[in-house]
Amino acid sequence: MYDMKALYEALSVEDAIALRIEHPEAQIIAGGSDVLVQMREGRRAGKELISIYMIDALRGVSIDEAENLRIGSLTSFSHITRDPLIQRYCNVLGEAVDQVGSPQIRNVGTIGGNTCNGVTSADSASTLHAWEAIVELTGRGGVRRVPIKDFYIKAGTVDIKPDEIQTAILIPKASYENTCGHYIKYGLRNAMEIATLGCSVNVRLSADKQTIERCRIAYGVAGPVPMRCPSAEAVANGAKPTKALARDFARAVLDDINPRDSWRASKAFRQHIAVEMAKRALAESVKLAGGELA
Amino acid sequence: MSQYKLIHCTINGKEVEKMVDVRASLTDMLRDDYHLTSVKKGCEVGECGACNVLIDGEAFNSCIYLAVWAEGKHIETLEGLLSPEGELSDIQRSFVEETAIQCGFCIPGFIMTAVEILNTGKLYTDDQLRRLLSGHLCRCTGYENIFRAVKKTMYRRHGKPIDF
Numbered sequence: 290m291y292d293m294k295a296l297y298e299a300l301s302v303e304d305a306i307a308l309r310i311e312h313p314e315a316q317i318i319a320g321g322s323d324v325l326v327q328m329r330e331g332r333r334a335g336k337e338l339i340s341i342y343m344i345d346a347l348r349g350v351s352i353d354e355a356e357n358l359r360i361g362s363l364t365s366f367s368h369i370t371r372d373p374l375i376q377r378y379c380n381v382l383g384e385a386v387d388q389v390g391s392p393q394i395r396n397v398g399t400i401g402g403n404t405c406n407g408v409t410s411a412d413s414a415s416t417l418h419a420w421e422a423i424v425e426l427t428g429r430g431g432v433r434r435v436p437i438k439d440f441y442i443k444a445g446t447v448d449i450k451p452d453e454i455q456t457a458i459l460i461p462k463a464s465y466e467n468t469c470g471h472y473i474k475y476g477l478r479n480a481m482e483i484a485t486l487g488c489s490v491n492v493r494l495s496a497d498k499q500t501i502e503r504c505r506i507a508y509g510v511a512g513p514v515p516m517r518c519p520s521a522e523a524v525a526n527g528a529k530p531t532k533a534l535a536r537d538f539a540r541a542v543l544d545d546i547n548p549r550d551s552w553r554a555s556k557a558f559r560q561h562i563a564v565e566m567a568k569r570a571l572a573e574s575v576k577l578a579g580g581e582l583a
Numbered sequence: 584m585s586q587y588k589l590i591h592c593t594i595n596g597k598e599v600e601k602m603v604d605v606r607a608s609l610t611d612m613l614r615d616d617y618h619l620t621s622v623k624k625g626c627e628v629g630e631c632g633a634c635n636v637l638i639d640g641e642a643f644n645s646c647i648y649l650a651v652w653a654e655g656k657h658i659e660t661l662e663g664l665l666s667p668e669g670e671l672s673d674i675q676r677s678f679v680e681e682t683a684i685q686c687g688f689c690i691p692g693f694i695m696t697a698v699e700i701l702n703t704g705k706l707y708t709d710d711q712l713r714r715l716l717s718g719h720l721c722r723c724t725g726y727e728n729i730f731r732a733v734k735k736t737m738y739r740r741h742g743k744p745i746d747f
């Protein structure tokens with residue numbers, strides 16, 4: 290038995306909004322792989338919960354009328370990885386979330402929970418930053434769309450108003466079109482492990498594969514919230530894909546990131562592997578895009 | 584103040600209806616209301632896989648799954664693998680043949696994950712198989728015999744000779 294004060298179940302987004310307004314103290318539970326563990330540990334003991342897990346309308350991946358790749362907030366990690374649209378347009382997201390915990394956690398954990406928890410180590414977060422995802426929130430006043438960068442306020446806090454729930458994550462066509470990316474998770478073991486550092490890179494190459502038209506890089510655990518690296522991106526944008534460029538690009542991430550010492554790894558170690566991961570993830574992204582580092 | 588909800592689901596193929604306490608986990612419901620004691624309480628925080636069951640064919644740690652979410656779902660536990668005559672299924676037989684069981688505490692969870700893996704009908708490489716089994720902790724066997732039991736069943740189902 291969980292130490293829970295009350296459970297309110299939403300069967301639709303409208304229900305969820307009404308329940309949010311009616312029970313301002315209550316916390317949202319989606320797949321519960323953070324919430325129930327924290328309840329068991331006592332951190333959320335005695336709380337009221339609003340369950341949105343049964344809202345099937347929030348599951349699935351589609352292309353919307355504006356050609357965004359639209360991922361319903363309750364879509365589980367395993368369903369994202371297996372989804373044909375994800376495999377076609379944003380394969381790296383499927384690969385990133387396939388590195389979460391274990392198969393059972395990937396069947397229950399949702400992308401909504403992985404972003405709404407505001408956690409820097411969340412395996413989807415760096416990729417969503419690197420693909421300039423848009424977070425869709427629905428509340429009493431309708432739908433609000435926020436760039437993922439602005440959605441994160443500080444560690445553990447995201448921009449969700451008291452009457453809102455997150456309903457989808459959108460990857461704009463401008464991000465996924467003709468773009469290939471790669472995610473590297475550095476962990477102390479291969480499964481059931483929170484990232485020491487996560488790095489997601491993507492590139493768009495010119496038709497002749499001789500120029501990087503557009504490069505994006507983002508990290509998890511390189512700061513209190515997931516972050517992009519504008520200095521490194523500036524080095525790569527418009528440049529020729531060469532080994533020397535990859536080195537300069539990778540070194541430039543040190544101007545952007547701000548990792549800390551923790552029991553998992555020191556700041557210096559994180560900085561060291563950040564450079565190496567940037568280099569490798571760029572090389573792999575260029576390869577996936579049909580090019581090669583000269 | 585207790586709060587209850589009436590839920591309907593199938594458990595091992597049988598339709599059931601039950602009043603559940605909203606604070607109950609699916610593990611609580613399966614063990615306490617249905618005496619399905621193959622569903623173990625290990626860590627109860629989603630890390631060990633001892634409580635693993637199939638929900639609509641996918642493996643879930645029932646300790647971090649609310650009982651009320653069972654509404655409308657098809658739930659399978661190890662008990663459901665026995666044939667009507669009480670015979671073991673192929674995967675269970677392989678666990679016995681490969682001596683993959685010592686104390687047995689982790690085994691029902693492992694076997695239900697193996698069922699999800701085998702039901703995909705795919706022939707996985709050793710590395711893929713290890714990854715797919717990574718959500719379970721076993722403190723006794725050292726994993727190797729468990730791995731062999733799953734691999735053997737997979738190869739048998741594909742009618743292929745096994746090359747360990």
Ligand SMILES: Cc1cc2nc3c(=O)[nH]c(=O)nc-3n(C[C@H](O)[C@H](O)[C@H](O)COP(=O)(O)OP(=O)(O)OC[C@H]3O[C@@H](n4cnc5c(N)ncnc54)[C@H](O)[C@@H]3O)c2cc1C
Pocket residue numbers: 316317318319320321322323324325326341362363388389390391394397398399400401402403404405406410411412413449453454455456481482483484628629630
């Ligand atoms: C054993 C184990 C291993 C794990 N390993 C990893 C790992 O390797 N990598 C990783 O990234 N994570 C890992 N996690 C953490 C967790 O599985 C993920 O963060 C998951 O994405 C959480 O999703 P959920 O649906 O279960 O969220 P929940 O626990 O239901 O919710 C998480 C938070 O988000 C809020 N929330 C959820 N959905 C919404 C919504 N739609 N609108 C508004 N608020 C919402 C909740 O109020 C809560 O604060 C692990 C967890 C466990 C138990």
Ligand code: FES
Pocket residue numbers: 623624625626627628629630631632633634635644645646647
């Ligand atoms: S008891 Fe559920 S995962 Fe350990």
Ligand code: FES
Pocket residue numbers: 683684685686687688689690720721722723724
């Ligand atoms: S056989 Fe004892 S824990 Fe696995």
